[in-house]
Amino acid sequence: MNTLELRDLGFAYGSRRALDGVSFSLEPGTFTALLGPNGAGKSSLIALLTRLYELQRGEVRVCGHDLRQAPRQALARLGVVFQQSTLDLDLSVEQNLAYHACLHGLPRRLAAERIERELERQELTPRRRDKVRLLNGGHRRRVEIARALLHEPRLMLLDEASSGLDPASRDGLNRHVRQLCREQGMAVLWATHLLDEVQPDDHLVLLHQGRVIADDCAGAIGGHRADGLAHAFDRLTTTKAPS
Structure with missing residues (x-):
């Protein structure tokens, strides 16, 4: 059973679409980087997963529990570190x-x-x-x-958790969460806009303009170039997502 499953998630602030058809899943014990530029929809997604916002479209399951139909059971499996303390x-x-x-x-x-x-x-x-x-x-x-x-919890959500930290503290926090992921068998969703927080063997979900534009191993997305992930990120996020 997947720890987290998102199916066709959609959310809008009035007429402004923040998330559109977002679907991906997380397996137990995996570190997943949710990468995207500022404004990509990462924080909106975290807010939906924690029920700060109500689901407008789509389905969320946490350890098999439907977030809309069984919110207490779903939220009991979550641990959350928000961007703002x-x-x-x-x-x-x-x-x-x-x-x-x-x-x-x-x-x-x-x-x-x-x-x-x-x-x-x-x-x-x-x-x-x-x-x-x-x-x-x-x-x-x-x-x-x-x-x-x-x-x-079986799932840890971290929304730009390294924001405001110096480089050494950012690196230490990133390594620490990865160690917890291995030791605890938790699935971790690490939302960030910083490429250096992503490692080649990470599961990477790339979000741009509210849509998932890549969902694979970070190394596969980046290819064989030394600057592969940076190159892929620039190429994918400077192209306007289709309407």
């Missing part, structure tokens, strides 16, 4: 995690065990009592990832 800056790292565990209805003892596990895994144990506002951008992202993993 949603942490409470005046709470400590541990308090942010405990609050999220409470929202998910985790029993107190189980929540404490999982918080300890994620603090250790994200290398945040020494900062557990620090207020979030004292952390740098990279550590804040790690808190958000720890929070998203508390309920043991």
Whole structure:
């Protein structure tokens, strides 16, 4: 069973079409880069998957659960890191995690065990009592990832998660999420507009003007050129999508 299945997804803001016929799927334990220029529809897609926006057309299934017909079961399998931080800056790292565990209805003892596990895994144990506002951008992202993993999701969505980070922190976060993907067997959808966050063996979905214009292994899309992916990205995204 695929972890995520999208079929003919469409969405518009009034007369402006943001997504048009988007279809692709994610297998368990795979890292998928959702690549596209700014305005391609990546954030709109994440908003639909998390039900910040209501589906207008098409079908979404998460671990077999229809997002429209069984939203609670579908959303329970999701972990999400949004582009804009949603942490409470005046709470400590541990308090942010405990609050999220409470929202998910985790029993107190189980929540404490999982918080300890994620603090250790994200290398945040020494900062557990620090207020979030004292952390740098990279550590804040790690808190958000720890929070998203508390309920043991099968699918992790990250929307431009490296936005605002310095190059070293961006690279570290990207490598860290890939490691979690391998260790946890989660499917990861990493939305980005940065080519250097994509590796040749990644599953790559290229989004442009609300449409999927490539869906394959990144190496296959890029071909044999050293700058193959950059060349393919420029060629595919500078051509106006058909109306």
